[in-house]
Amino acid sequence: MNILRIDSSITGEASKSSQLSAHLSQQLQQQHQASERYRNVAAEQLPHFDGSTLAAIAAGEAKLADELIAEVTQADVIIIAAPMYNFGISSQLKAWFDHIARAGETFAYTSEGPKGLLTGKKTYVVSTAGGKHKGKSSDLVTPYVKQMLSFVGLDDAEFIYAEGLAMSDFKDSAIGDAKAQIEALVETLAA
Structure with missing residues (x-):
């Protein structure tokens, strides 16, 4: 299995989404x-x-985008840490989605509309937020990420949620609940 x-x-290093994504990856690796x-x-400051990116793709010189697409193509399991900033994902994660969404490689236009080509893979999204947004109109992370994943x-x-991280009454239980969800997922996979 390639993750x-x-x-x-x-x-x-203070990132709770990164800590939880690492925890999930470690569990799956074991x-x-x-x-x-x-x-x-x-951290890599993905552009x-x-x-200029479009021009590089047209010229066959989009090395970074090609590398990002190759990573996704070679993976069996994808874990995405998606913290919420101002109701949406980070601009860096948006850039990653922009780089991997390429006609003819990760999706194709068909007479029925776009069709994703990265099939047969499992994706886990660790979504963290300072407030509580799951299932509410203020959660723009979940629908956007689902749409982009489905598109390719x-x-x-x-999705694994840890919410209320900026609320002292919920912070510890939110992390504990997310870790419990991760362990239950891994246990289910082992069965």
């Missing part, structure tokens, strides 16, 4: 003797998608 773990938090490819799109064919996605 691709993507972290996108701007808070570095359970399945898996290897991990790690990419921190915030935003722009006109990653339809088998499971």
